[in-house]
Amino acid sequence: GPKVLQIPSHQIIDMGQMVTLNCDPVSNHLYFYWYKQILGQQMEFLVNFYNGKVMEKSKLFKDQFSVERPDGSYFTLKIQPTALEDSAVYFCASSPRDRGSNERLFFGHGTKLSVL
């Protein structure tokens, strides 16, 4: 089936550094998402992105977070600077555009971020 790829699978950084998480969504999908999951807990919505813009973001999407998808490249989540509480697994997801008939969400395998 359709695949969402995330790079890297694990990232270890020191607190205060910048980190960029990369996502390669399904090729014909136009809605992109980032979710945060702390070990074994709920999937927390961070942000969704469509047509080059942030459509909706949650309270967890702090000012230190930003997303973009330059043409033809990865959909990225940047955290600058990182904090200890940013340690989690970050999942990227994508969905087709056709609302009402096909809005399934496809997930990547996640990037485990460890902030030391």
Added chain:
Amino acid sequence: GQQVQQSPASLVLQEGENAELQCNFSSTATQLQWFYQRPGGSLVSLLYNPSGTKHTGRLTSTTVTKERRSSLHISSSQITDSGTYFCAIITGYQNFYFGKGTSLTVIP
């Protein structure tokens, strides 16, 4: 507030028993999807079921949109079914909200 409530929070079954997982949501949901996650794994889409009843293999989902609820029935559970099952709904700008999940453990 919490838009998606799942019950039970955890469930232990013997192999071969059936499981019934519930999902209730407080907002108007235009779409609903059930996911499975193995510990430390990614989310796998099980069923996309905005309304009515859908089947795939040993899984059956029934969604009653007006009553804002959905169920996931797993028949003849197997040890490999162990993991966490999430219900997610779409609201707003095609945003998916997740419940806290039901942790299923199937024992021999």
